[in-house]
């Protein structure tokens with residue numbers, strides 16, 4: 261099976277499994293797990309933030325940021341196809357009691373002028389803007405890199421109005437690999453940041469949120485409230501440490517495979533809907549005699565997995581557990597499917 265559904269399907273490497281097995285542990289609710297402490301310190305350094313916190317998932321990290329930055333009845337500004345708006349089960353409303361104000365971005369990037377225009381002035385009728393959220397890379401735009409310059413301008417707007425800016429950097433290291441701009445430089449244009457260790461970086465579990473000491477203090481409390489205060493969690497922090505320190509450099513291999521697949525999709529006579537900045541390819545089959553569900557079934561019959569990303573859109577994600585050879589096989593299958601439909 262060639263599994264191109266997501267980079268979340270990556271399995272931990274042998275080194276990660278060994279590190280988990282041998283990890284030194286303690287009770288992390290008492291902040292006494294040395295492996296977690298080491299991971300959080302390393303993450304804070306890499307992101308250039310005062311402090312960091314290991315959380316169970318990307319969703320939990322983002323939601324803790326919303327809960328920490330906002331009060332009930334606030335509004336948050338975010339891109340209309342962003343993960344926090346689209347894929348987190350309306351948690352911002354269910355838990356934090358905030359409402360979304362969405363902006364349509366271009367390749368995932370919101371126009372800073374439009375962000376500024378969406379900030380609420382002081383008025384008895386209006387909610388207060390509690391947070392601005394940027395996503396980089398942007399998943400539903402096909403792993404698009406949001407330019408650093410756009411992030412800078414957006415952060416200028418946020419600072420001018422005294423509104424915290426959170427970066428959903430689930431795939432920030434894909435942006436880093438694609439541009440050569442460091443995670444620290446990106447994170448410098450934000451107050452807080454969430455990174456996923458369990459996607460392209462291959463850790464079995466976990467995300468990091470980072471920000472000031474006082475942000476992390478409050479975030480730690482929200483994590484506990486949400487049931488995310490774990491005990492001898494060094495067993496999963498150890499593989500996460502390897503993900504963060506050893507797996508970021510190789511992401512360019514996934515990007516090269518993604519470009520190869522995009523080229524093959526076009527050679528097979530299908531359309532690619534996104535510029536393929538990183539490890540995500542969106543295949544547009546609107547003009548074909550098959551819809552996304554039918555295409556997924558056909559791919560499955562050849563032992564290839566992908567996901568429907570709309571009625572006529574298929575998403576392929578390259579990752580650590582997919583080789584260049586697998587990509588070549590996938591291209592051959594697509595050429596064969598093209599002759600069948």
Ligand SMILES: *Cc1c(COP(=O)(O)O)cnc(C)c1O
Nearest residue numbers: 317318319320343399428430456
């Ligand atoms: C996957 C993802 C998340 C959530 O991460 P989980 O660990 O699956 O909860 C958040 N934001 C973006 C952009 C993602 O792609």
